[in-house]
Amino acid sequence: MKLLKSKIRKPKPLKFKLSELPKLDGREANDEVLKTGEMLNPIEVEDRRDMRFDGIRYGAGGKYYVHQDYIVVKGNSRVAAAEELGCTHIEGIWYAH
Numbered sequence: 001m002k003l004l005k006s007k008i009r010k011p012k013p014l015k016f017k018l019s020e021l022p023k024l025d026g027r028e029a030n031d032e033v034l035k036t037g038e039m040l041n042p043i044e045v046e047d048r049r050d051m052r053f054d055g056i057r058y059g060a061g062g063k064y065y066v067h068q069d070y071i072v073v074k075g076n077s078r079v080a081a082a083e084e085l086g087c088t089h090i091e092g093i094w095y096a097h
Helices: 031-036 076-084
Strands: 014-017 043-047 070-074 089-094
Touching: 031 076, 043 076, 070 076, 076 089
Parallel strands: 043 089
Antiparallel strands: 014 089, 043 070
């Protein structure tokens, strides 16, 4: 397990698998994270596991909606950077709305 750590330690960051986080197409990796191998702040993740729907749902244009258990609210470019660095996990905190 290779973990991309953040310098900020409060609140205590959690470990998220990169394979469980959604990827945004066309999102560039954070250059600073690629240079240093460390990020300043942890990413913010929204937990949507309780919003799972058993039936079929359709999104925009009548396309089939695929539910995502986690949504990255802040730090999508850091997720892309972690993938480029070959990490399997990234530190993050729960999004408080």
